[in-house]
Amino acid sequence: MSYFANTPKPPYFAVIFTSTLVNTEKNNRENESSYDEMATRMVELASKQPGFLGIESARQDLGITVSYWSDLESIKQWKLNEEHQSAQKLGRSDWYSAFKVRISKVERDYNL
């Protein structure tokens, strides 16, 4: 299994989502586990959306998730997805202390 998203030749779009989770002191194990479940479910759900090209993720103090999409309309529809909207609401109220979303157009890529 590859950790890399197998994206096509550019151009395509990248949603760079960076986040920090709420302090675990204020939080609890149960909440952490439900966060992980939600995150896994969202990857599963996103991968079924039209225009989805792949996703890459890592978390230390900062979490970075980059999802790749064929076009801006697909990104918009994913944001409006009903189950995703519920997760976004929980994210804002319960899980994230801060996040930033950047919508970008990949113009060029290369690899080793």
Place this chain on the structure above:
Amino acid sequence: MSYFANTPKPPYFAVIFTSTLVNTEKNNRENESSYDEMATRMVELASKQPGFLGIESARQDLGITVSYWSDLESIKQWKLNEEHQSAQKLGRSDWYSAFKVRISKVERDYNL
């Protein structure tokens, strides 16, 4: 201290660098430590380059580093930086089992 890059109003550019490190069985502690030193030094050096806007980084199995730049010319100059070129060479030969670089233009952002 914030883990988030304090980027200006878009448009600006993002270099999404995803990588996996060589197997630590084939590697050794000393090599790992020199990788960490190199990575720290590269962040320090990048932050002094013209057009540098910020950097965000996380590593689990996959490493994701996103650096932000004001324009494509600054990205090109950073790639050509002499000390960075040496690090890139070592990265290809010793540290990375694979990597992907994606150059993208951030068109929109929002945050919590």
